[in-house]
Amino acid sequence: MNVSSEQVQSWAKLVVQSWDDAALKQRLLSDPIPALREAGFQLPAGMRVKVVEDPARTAEFADDVTLVLRLPPAPSEPRGAALSEAELDAVSGGTVRMALASNPHAAYLAGTIMPTHVPDRFPDIAAP
Amino acid sequence: MSRSPVDAARVKRFMERWRGDAAFRHAVSSSAADAGRDLGVDPHALRPLWDPDAVELPEHALDPAVRDYRRDQAQLAGVRDRLTQRLEAGSRPYARWRGRQIGRCMSQSYPPAWINPHYPFAIELAKGCSIQCNYCCFDAPRLSAVARHDRDGNARLFREILETLRAFFGEAADSGFLYWATDPLDNPDYERYVEAFRECLGSPPRTTTAAWYRDIPRTQRLLALGGPSRAAGVHRLSINSLAQLRLAMRQFTPEELAEVGLVAQNPGSTLAKCAAGRGATADPTAPVASNTDISGFILNLVERSVQMITPCSDLARWPLGYAVYRRGVFADAQGLQDFLRACERDEMGHLVDDASVPRLRDDVSRCAAPDADEVVLATSHAQLSYDHAVDTALLRAIDGTRSLGEVVRGLMTEHDPIELYARFERLRGDGLFEQLPAPMR
Numbered sequence: 293m294n295v296s297s298e299q300v301q302s303w304a305k306l307v308v309q310s311w312d313d314a315a316l317k318q319r320l321l322s323d324p325i326p327a328l329r330e331a332g333f334q335l336p337a338g339m340r341v342k343v344v345e346d347p348a349r350t351a352e353f354a355d356d357v358t359l360v361l362r363l364p365p366a367p368s369e370p371r372g373a374a375l376s377e378a379e380l381d382a383v384s385g386g387t388v389r390m391a392l393a394s395n396p397h398a399a400y401l402a403g404t405i406m407p408t409h410v411p412d413r414f415p416d417i418a419a420p
Numbered sequence: 421m422s423r424s425p426v427d428a429a430r431v432k433r434f435m436e437r438w439r440g441d442a443a444f445r446h447a448v449s450s451s452a453a454d455a456g457r458d459l460g461v462d463p464h465a466l467r468p469l470w471d472p473d474a475v476e477l478p479e480h481a482l483d484p485a486v487r488d489y490r491r492d493q494a495q496l497a498g499v500r501d502r503l504t505q506r507l508e509a510g511s512r513p514y515a516r517w518r519g520r521q522i523g524r525c526m527s528q529s530y531p532p533a534w535i536n537p538h539y540p541f542a543i544e545l546a547k548g549c550s551i552q553c554n555y556c557c558f559d560a561p562r563l564s565a566v567a568r569h570d571r572d573g574n575a576r577l578f579r580e581i582l583e584t585l586r587a588f589f590g591e592a593a594d595s596g597f598l599y600w601a602t603d604p605l606d607n608p609d610y611e612r613y614v615e616a617f618r619e620c621l622g623s624p625p626r627t628t629t630a631a632w633y634r635d636i637p638r639t640q641r642l643l644a645l646g647g648p649s650r651a652a653g654v655h656r657l658s659i660n661s662l663a664q665l666r667l668a669m670r671q672f673t674p675e676e677l678a679e680v681g682l683v684a685q686n687p688g689s690t691l692a693k694c695a696a697g698r699g700a701t702a703d704p705t706a707p708v709a710s711n712t713d714i715s716g717f718i719l720n721l722v723e724r725s726v727q728m729i730t731p732c733s734d735l736a737r738w739p740l741g742y743a744v745y746r747r748g749v750f751a752d753a754q755g756l757q758d759f760l761r762a763c764e765r766d767e768m769g770h771l772v773d774d775a776s777v778p779r780l781r782d783d784v785s786r787c788a789a790p791d792a793d794e795v796v797l798a799t800s801h802a803q804l805s806y807d808h809a810v811d812t813a814l815l816r817a818i819d820g821t822r823s824l825g826e827v828v829r830g831l832m833t834e835h836d837p838i839e840l841y842a843r844f845e846r847l848r849g850d851g852l853f854e855q856l857p858a859p860m861r
Contacts, residue, residue: 301774301828304837308845309771312512367842 295359299333303361306331311366320363321345335359429674431469431489434461438470439691440665440684445470459674461485500537502651503595507540510590511760513770514540514716516849521715521730524851527802528733528783529709536731537653540589540716541596543581545607547722551630553660555685555702557694557711558601558740567721569609574721578613580753581719582620588760589716594621595652597628600718605631605638614645623649628683630658636671647679656681662688696741709733710741717760725749726756728763732856734783743856772844774825778818778853797852804850810835810843 295303306327310317319327324341335341342353343361353360434456437444447455448463448470456463465483467474469490479487500522507515522538529536545567549560567574586593598617604610604627618624626648632639643655659665659682668682684691693703694711712731719726725747732743745767750756764770772778780786780797787796787803795815797804806812813835817827828840847853 297829297832301825301832301837304828305774305841307838308841311842312516312845364838 302328302331302333307363310363317363320361324361427674428485428488428492429678430460431466431485432492432678433669433674434459434463434466435469435489436682436684437665437669440659440682440686440689441662442688445690496653497535499595499651499653500535503537503539503592506592506595506651507589510540510592511588511764513764513768514588516770517768518715519849520851520854522851523849524781524854525731525733527799527804527851529731529801536713537595538715538731539595539597539652539713540592541585542600542714542718543578543596543598544600544602544718544720544722545598545604545610545613546602547720549602550606551603551660553630553658553685553698555693555697555699556601557697557699559697560601563602563606565722566607566609568607569612575612575616577724577752578721579616579620581721581756582617584753584757584760585717586621587757591622592651594623594625594649596621597625597648597652599628600714603629603631605629605634605642611642611645614642618645623647623652626652626655628656628658630660630685632657633664633667633671640672640676643676643680654679654681656683659684659686659689661686694741696735696739700735709735712740712742714742717763719756723749724751726759728767730856734856737859738856744860745857747860772824772848774828775823777820777823778827778844778848779820779855780818780852781854784852804852806847808843810839811847814840814844814847 306316306320310320316327320343324343325335325339328335328341338357340358341361342358343363344350344353345363345365347362350360350362437456437459438448444455456466462483463470466486466489468477468482468486469475504515504519504522507518518538518540522536525536525538546563547561547565548563549556550563552560552562569575569578582593585596589596598604598610598613607613614624614627624645624647627642629639639657647655657668657677657680659668665682665684665686668677672680685693692708693699693706694708695703695706696710696712699706710731710733712729715730717726717728726749727747728745729742730745732738732741734743735741738744746759746763748755748759748762750759781799783799784797785799787798789796789805791807793807793809793812795806795812797806797815806815810831813831814827817830822830824844828837828844831840
């Protein structure tokens with residue numbers, strides 16, 4: 293069954309939302325039509341919808357009146373990944389490199405602290 | 421390489437003295453063989469901790485005491501990541517919003533902010549502070565009232581507040597603490613609140629006090645109540661003068677303070693001041709704008725008030741170093757819960773609608789990229805270089821006029837729409853689109 297580019301886009305957004313919303317994911321898997329309609333899908337009366345996580349099962353449900361949507365898993369890369377000191381110049385999973393603009397604290401990046409000139413490394417720095 | 425048998429507590433004390441005492445620093449650097457012997461440590465072996473020329477010695481060349489100290493410090497610096505993990509079990513909109521604030525602060529602040537834990541909440545048990553530190557970044561007013569535990573229904577309300585916060589944040593609520601622009605020991609019933617906190621949330625809250633010296637036995641009893649959760653850091657004693665540093669080191673053995681930080685804020689210490697509040701007056705060269713370590717809520721039990729806040733370096737707009745999204749008052753736990761849920765719904769922006777128009781933060785500008793496959797963004801403190809094809813496509817298409825739906829639609833012929841939305845969420849997680857609210861009157 294063909295879907296429009298608008299539906300492809302709407303489905304993509306739902307997929308990404310479901311990665312962060314277990315209840316939405318469960319609804320999509322168990323009772324997808326109301327969830328899809330809430331998301332703006334125009335679904336003709338009588339149409340069946342099946343959402344599968346396993347791509348191997350797509351063919352199992354595909355027919356002329358069933359829209360089969362695959363819900364891929366979330367990327368395994370953790371969100372808000374831990375930042376080690378060694379990663380201070382290469383944060384966010386390697387997709388973005390962050391470097392300090394010129395400032396007197398650049399030594400932090402390499403772990404080369406100039407103790408009398410830069411803020412102390414102890415994490416209690418003046419914080420309440 | 422000689423191996424020093426000194427234990428971690430004594431190395432920690434050596435470093436605290438080194439930070440707080442300029443004369444000691446001079447003695448260490450000029451005659452490392454002798455200074456610090458009274459602490460039972462070998463300053464020479466600890467050189468990589470205090471000598472800029474020795475900090476990069478290879479791991480295998482380090483004295484075990486240096487490695488142990490650095491490991492302990494890294495453990496403390498890991499508070500934020502442990503907290504992030506535990507907050508996943510609480511409010512999802514909050515966890516994502518906090519993640520975006522962390523991303524925003526990473527590119528808006530000097531390195532100390534990079535390990536800012538972004539704690540979820542603090543509860544003030546007084547109005548104002550008796551200490552009146554001249555560098556107070558929150559410009560705390562003079563102490564005018566305390567919330568006595570057995571009056572005004574405080575005991576019951578306090579427990580209900582904790583239950584409400586636990587329902588919102590999950591088990592990570594044990595990382596909250598009971599002071600902000602206040603000193604916890606100003607409240608004679610602080611220990612009773614600590615006990616209630618422990619009973620409700622499983623461990624005592626972290627305590628930081630500058631009033632520790634007023635009643636040493638009380639401070640000792642408080643510390644004996646136990647340390648906070650591993651996701652809350654450590655107890656800390658603020659040091660406001662060299663005399664206080666010496667007093668603390670006389671009154672408490674290194675072992676007694678093995679898990680308690682001495683935060684040397686005194687003149688001559690190496691600790692950076694923060695420019696927010698009264699900080700700029702105390703240190704006109706203060707390199708750090710904000711030392712707010714909460715992205716979440718500040719409650720005041722005296723006023724029954726609550727604010728949703730996040731760290732902010734723009735002191736012209738937010739002079740105390742934090743932006744306030746919303747303020748409210750509550751009469752009971754239900755009122756607080758209503759406030760939290762309203763913030764979650766209206767302020768935390770969990771999902772971006774296709775109709776919304778993403779726009780780079782005001783302080784983020786585009787730079788010429790050295791490579792055609794890169795997009796380089798700059799703030800006053802950092803440069804961010806993106807080289808993933810979907811990231812760069814999104815960043816080029818997001819121009820502040822097109823809606824998210826239009827942006828994705830325009831890129832769908834070249835990229836998988838699922839990846840487009842997923843990568844957009846990652847960019848959002850970097851805080852690139854996180855506009856802070858306008859200052860309140």
